[in-house]
Amino acid sequence: MPPSASATTMPYRAIAYISRAISGLRITELDNLLVDARAHNQIANVTGILLYDGSRFFQYFEGPADGVDRIYGRIRSSTLHHDIQELHNYPIDLPYFTQWNMGCKDVDGSVLQKLSTQQWVREAEQLQQIGPQSDSPALLDLQRFWTTDQL
Numbered sequence: 001m002p003p004s005a006s007a008t009t010m011p012y013r014a015i016a017y018i019s020r021a022i023s024g025l026r027i028t029e030l031d032n033l034l035v036d037a038r039a040h041n042q043i044a045n046v047t048g049i050l051l052y053d054g055s056r057f058f059q060y061f062e063g064p065a066d067g068v069d070r071i072y073g074r075i076r077s078s079t080l081h082h083d084i085q086e087l088h089n090y091p092i093d094l095p096y097f098t099q100w101n102m103g104c105k106d107v108d109g110s111v112l113q114k115l116s117t118q119q120w121v122r123e124a125e126q127l128q129q130i131g132p133q134s135d136s137p138a139l140l141d142l143q144r145f146w147t148t149d150q151l
Contacts, residue, residue: 011064011065012062012063012064012065012068012091012092012093012094012095013062013063013064013065013068013069013089013090013091013092014048014060014061014062014068014088014089014090014091014092014095014136014138015059015060015061015062015068015072015086015088015089015138016058016059016060016061016086016087016088016089016138016141016142017058017059017075017084017085017086017087018056018057018058018084018085018087018145019056019057019059019081019082019083019084019085020055020056020057020081020082020083021052021054021055021056021057021080021081022079022080022081022082025080029080030052030102033050033078033080033102034102037050037100037102038100038102040070040071040074041061041063041071041100042100044063044064044066044067044068044070044071045063045064045067046061046062046063046064046067046068046071046100047061047062047063047095047096047097047098047099047100048060048061048062048063048097048100049061049097049100049101049102049123049142050100050101050102051102051142051145051146052102053145057081058141058142058145058146059075060088060138060139060141060142061100062092062095062096062097063095065091087138087141088137088138088141090138092136096136096139097123101123
């Protein structure tokens with residue numbers, strides 16, 4: 001169950017969604033997405049993870065409410081994906097992630113994507129230690145997507 005504090009007392013927000021990549025998404029487009037998203041997220045002070053399994057994206061991101069809103073607007077207007085389904089959107093006490101990464105699963109990606117995936121794998125190991133004790137349904141869905149392809 002998401003944290004129950006009101007948005008007025010909680011300056012941070014977390015959002016998770018799943019979407020379908022456009023047909024024929026190229027490695028260079030993923031590289032550009034990775035670089036562009038990392039830059040914009042850093043400016044907005046937004047952290048989290050974007051996972052890609054070759055056809056679908058799952059993203060969990062968190063940060064100050066105004067930064068999350070700006071980033072979510074960019075996400076919704078992106079032409080690299082469609083069928084966006086918002087899974088979670090709620091206030092949080094503090095961000096879980098210290099940075100934003102992209103993890104590519106079962107995809108022959110670029111060196112940049114492989115490095116980012118390695119960073120994510122280290123974060124995922126820490127996330128698995130939290131496991132069922134997490135009070136964040138979004139983080140539990142994130143783990144499910146990465147480990148089982150179920151969602």
